[in-house]
Amino acid sequence: xxxxxxxxxxxxxxxxxxxxxxxxxxxxxxxxxxxxxxxxxxxxxxxxxxxxxxxxxxxxxxxxxxxxxxxxxxxxxxxxxxxxxxxxxxxxxxxxxxxxxxxxxxxxxxxxxxx
Amino acid sequence: xxxxxxxxxxxxxxxxxxxxxxxxxxxxxxxxxxxxxxxxxxxxxxxxxxxxxxxxxxxxxxxxxxxxxxxxxxxxxxxxxxxxxxxxxxxxxxxxxxxxxxxxxxxxxxxxxx
Numbered sequence: 001x002x003x004x005x006x007x008x009x010x011x012x013x014x015x016x017x018x019x020x021x022x023x024x025x026x027x028x029x030x031x032x033x034x035x036x037x038x039x040x041x042x043x044x045x046x047x048x049x050x051x052x053x054x055x056x057x058x059x060x061x062x063x064x065x066x067x068x069x070x071x072x073x074x075x076x077x078x079x080x081x082x083x084x085x086x087x088x089x090x091x092x093x094x095x096x097x098x099x100x101x102x103x104x105x106x107x108x109x110x111x112x113x114x115x
Numbered sequence: 116x117x118x119x120x121x122x123x124x125x126x127x128x129x130x131x132x133x134x135x136x137x138x139x140x141x142x143x144x145x146x147x148x149x150x151x152x153x154x155x156x157x158x159x160x161x162x163x164x165x166x167x168x169x170x171x172x173x174x175x176x177x178x179x180x181x182x183x184x185x186x187x188x189x190x191x192x193x194x195x196x197x198x199x200x201x202x203x204x205x206x207x208x209x210x211x212x213x214x215x216x217x218x219x220x221x222x223x224x225x226x227x228x229x
Contacts, residue, residue, distance in 0.1 A: 009155075034217065043119075043205050043220035044158070089157055102173065103148070103207075103218055105157035 012112045019080045021109045023073040023090035030092040034103070035064060035075045038087045047075070047088075077111075085113045117141055121206050121221035128196040128228045136191040136224050138206030146209040147189040148218075151175065151202040158205060164189055196228045 013019045025033070031052040036044035050057045050064045050073075057064050063076040073090050087108045122137045140147065148163035150173075160173030164183040178200060180192040189208075193200060203225050209218040 032216075036220075041223075043222045046217045046219070049217060102160055102163065103158075105150075105159075107155070107157045 009107065010110045010112065012114060013080050015080060015082060015113055015115050017080055019077040019084070019111060021075045021088050021111065023075075023106050025071050025073060025090075025092050027092060027104070028071065032093045033064070033066060033073050034091045035062075036089045036091065038089065038108070044089060080113050082113045082115060085111055087111070119206055119208055119219050119221040121204075121224050123224060124222065126224060126226050128193070128226065130196060130198060130228060132196050133192070133194050134196065136204055136226075138189045138191065138221060139187050140208040140219070141187065142208060142210075142219065143186060144208035144210050145186065146211065147183065148173070148207050149179070149181065149189070149191045150205045150207065152205060153202050161191065198228045200226065201228045202226060
């Protein structure tokens, strides 16, 4: 079945280093992907998105890369800060459903930033 | 602009009790949805709605009912709570039913069923 999964459940980085969080997806029909950040006790917060007609998109300190050939998505955070510590989820819209899309979430990666 | 508002933030229920989790959005979004989040897992879709009067089941709909009488509100009802429904519940809304635009989430309702 379709799934969105993450390669690593936890990631620990030093403050100032770059972080890379990876995500694999299996639904080749998905045409929209999102990264969310979730801090403890809060709802998911939008970070960045990318459509399937792109392979790279940059935001403020964040970059998302999409490799449709191997169905892989990654989130790069430059100069990681303590405030970046959170759980990061990738999600895709499952367009196989006739009623429209549904966001399908991966398991999440917990990013821990060491001072 | 409040975004997506969920109430209550915390709730403890006894097995067999019923309750309604409230969700309201003020962004005039057509698409609304409910997710549950269990420890160490991603969000799983319970029910969703692509517009007023239209609802459909998600991945884990059993034990939950929804209705969508207005664009703004999308309540989630637990008719007979079970311990397996202990979870954190998130409501989300999005401009597009194709889910190709950002989804906005509420702050969540933490439900414990004893």
